[in-house]
Amino acid sequence: MSSVEPHRFADAPSTRTACITLDLENNWTFGGELEYLVFEHLDEFVGLVRRLDVPLSVFVVGKVLEDRPDVVRRLDAELDVEFHLHSYQHDMTGNVDIGRELRAGTRAFESVLGRDPAGYRAPRFILDKGDLATLSAMEFEFDSSVCPSYRPGVYNNLDAPHRPYYPAEAPDLLEIPVSVHPRLRVPMEQSYLRLFGDPYLKLLEHSRLPKTLVYNCHLHDFFHTAAHERLGRLKRLAFTRNIENSVAVFERFVSLLTEKGYRFRTLSELADDVRLREDERVVAGLS
Numbered sequence: 001m002s003s004v005e006p007h008r009f010a011d012a013p014s015t016r017t018a019c020i021t022l023d024l025e026n027n028w029t030f031g032g033e034l035e036y037l038v039f040e041h042l043d044e045f046v047g048l049v050r051r052l053d054v055p056l057s058v059f060v061v062g063k064v065l066e067d068r069p070d071v072v073r074r075l076d077a078e079l080d081v082e083f084h085l086h087s088y089q090h091d092m093t094g095n096v097d098i099g100r101e102l103r104a105g106t107r108a109f110e111s112v113l114g115r116d117p118a119g120y121r122a123p124r125f126i127l128d129k130g131d132l133a134t135l136s137a138m139e140f141e142f143d144s145s146v147c148p149s150y151r152p153g154v155y156n157n158l159d160a161p162h163r164p165y166y167p168a169e170a171p172d173l174l175e176i177p178v179s180v181h182p183r184l185r186v187p188m189e190q191s192y193l194r195l196f197g198d199p200y201l202k203l204l205e206h207s208r209l210p211k212t213l214v215y216n217c218h219l220h221d222f223f224h225t226a227a228h229e230r231l232g233r234l235k236r237l238a239f240t241r242n243i244e245n246s247v248a249v250f251e252r253f254v255s256l257l258t259e260k261g262y263r264f265r266t267l268s269e270l271a272d273d274v275r276l277r278e279d280e281r282v283v284a285g286l287s
């Protein structure tokens with residue numbers, strides 16, 4: 001059984017719903033002064049989201065909560081925002097124990113935000129077999145780590161559903177996948193929108209986009225820092241291409257979604273909506 005195999009599909013809203021998510025994390029694997037350098041652009045990011053007037057669902061790394069609670073508190077105070085957990089240490093090696101990551105991350109989350117996280121996203125969208133069952137056992141309500149795409153050497157989820165579902169290995173946990181372009185399978189992420197720029201935006205204009213659309217971004221997708229210059233050559237090219245147009249292309253993308261009739265919600269609002277519809281179905285005797 002694959003970790004992303006569905007048990008059943010969720011009763012997602014029939015209207016077009018878009019959720020903008022931000023993974024709030026350190027700059028790749030850098031330490032020292034480069035580790036959180038991108039946070040110097042917080043003013044610009046807050047300004048961007050306020051201008052667009054969209055709610056934001058933030059997946060925050062536990063270490064960021066410990067090291068930079070000021071950043072989390074500022075987003076909380078100035079934006080229509082909710083927070084979820086993005087692991088404790090944002091491990092890139094695959095050699096960490098998920099239970100330990102979740103316990104340490106939840107402790108950090110609770111100490112800054114005063115409650116337990118309801119949602120989780122795995123670093124690099126990598127889920128191992130059993131991770132979703134662990135999340136469910138620890139009473140997470142939803143996960144948003146599955147991206148039905150393919151990244152060579154990182155993950156292959158081409159068989160995973162494109163819309164919210166309950167996974168076979170954790171039938172009580174709602175999985176809200178990160179969206180992809182339905183034909184091209186390009187993840188709905190700012191890194192790709194930035195990379196492919198205006199021609200891709202044009203293509204999106206004429207594409208049938210998913211009814212429930214989950215879009216992800218990072219601060220480093222928008223703002224160029226000295227940390228970008230320290231990446232290896234290929235990564236540096238990929239992460240800096242078109243970065244000076246990144247904010248503008250994101251603004252046009254949000255306008256496009258509005259024109260297509262999307263309503264912007266947080267992931268918790270989406271999850272609540274799904275459960276409410278399912279409860280109503282049960283009460284009405286339809287399932």
Ligand SMILES: [Zn+2]
Pocket residue numbers: 023025086090122123124
């Ligand atoms: Zn991440």
